[in-house]
Amino acid sequence: MTGILMCAAGLPVCLTRAPKPILHPPPVSKSDIKPVPGVNGICRKTKKKQLKKSKTPEDVVRRYIQKVKNPPDEDCTICMERLVTSSGYEGVLSPRGIKPELVGKLGKCGHMYHLLCLLAMYNNGNKDGSLQCPTCKAIYGEKTGTQPPGKMEFHLIPHSLPGYTDSKTIRIVYDIPTGIQVLKLLIVAWDRRLIFTIGTSNTTGESDTVVWNEIHHKTEFGSNLTGHGYPDPNYLDNVLAELLAQGVSEATLKD
Numbered sequence: 001m002t003g004i005l006m007c008a009a010g011l012p013v014c015l016t017r018a019p020k021p022i023l024h025p026p027p028v029s030k031s032d033i034k035p036v037p038g039v040n041g042i043c044r045k046t047k048k049k050q051l052k053k054s055k056t057p058e059d060v061v062r063r064y065i066q067k068v069k070n071p072p073d074e075d076c077t078i079c080m081e082r083l084v085t086s087s088g089y090e091g092v093l094s095p096r097g098i099k100p101e102l103v104g105k106l107g108k109c110g111h112m113y114h115l116l117c118l119l120a121m122y123n124n125g126n127k128d129g130s131l132q133c134p135t136c137k138a139i140y141g142e143k144t145g146t147q148p149p150g151k152m153e154f155h156l157i158p159h160s161l162p163g164y165t166d167s168k169t170i171r172i173v174y175d176i177p178t179g180i181q182v183l184k185l186l187i188v189a190w191d192r193r194l195i196f197t198i199g200t201s202n203t204t205g206e207s208d209t210v211v212w213n214e215i216h217h218k219t220e221f222g223s224n225l226t227g228h229g230y231p232d233p234n235y236l237d238n239v240l241a242e243l244l245a246q247g248v249s250e251a252t253l254k255d
Contacts, residue, residue: 025159034156036170046149058095061118064131064140065104077135078117087114109138150176185243194246215242
């Protein structure tokens with residue numbers, strides 16, 4: 001932004017343009033890119049943590065808690081029922097070996113919850129073998145997120161940052177290809193003849209015709225009047241769940 005002001009003497013005062021941020025370093029040739037000392041390699045690829053088959057959700061919850069025989073008359077902050085009564089998830093979940101009145105104390109922080117509530121919380125999360133206390137956020141085990149597959153590259157470039165003229169710069173490049181994972185799974189579903197089926201059309205009512213097979217696609221480009229367009233922030237998660245219901249998952253791509 002520029003502008004002109006007048007000083008008291010009537011002479012114009014010119015305001016300079018605001019400086020633009022420098023987002024990228026000068027061009028670097030491949031021969032100038034070097035590994036970072038003390039760090040093995042120059043690239044990491046996302047690895048999805050798999051829960052061991054022997055570890056059921058019940059096993060995970062039991063691993064991090066100590067059973068409380070005489071719980072205090074306080075609220076369970078997950079279901080908001082009293083700890084001296086049954087969990088609010090009674091009748092919703094029926095796991096083996098976990099009764100709705102059982103209460104456990106997390107080992108590090110000591111906060112107490114119904115075991116059934118902790119199980120419900122775990123099943124609603126990433127199911128990575130870890131627990132996180134909903135009160136103090138203490139983490140039990142190794143927490144992983146839902147970051148999609150991608151690549152992280154890191155290397156030294158022969159340029160210095162302001163204030164560090166005697167040092168080179170570590171550059172980190174993240175590459176997460178948008179939509180590529182879903183496309184690969186859709187190709188598998190197509191090869192397995194799962195994208196379409198023969199049935200009755202919801203649109204025309206015609207029977208014995210080709211229809212979508214419960215794997216939703218976006219068919220509206222510039223709007224979302226039919227519900228089959230964008231914006232739809234949950235679409236990728238939903239279509240992954242629909243593919244999984246048809247037996248198509250990331251594990252399929254590794255077979």
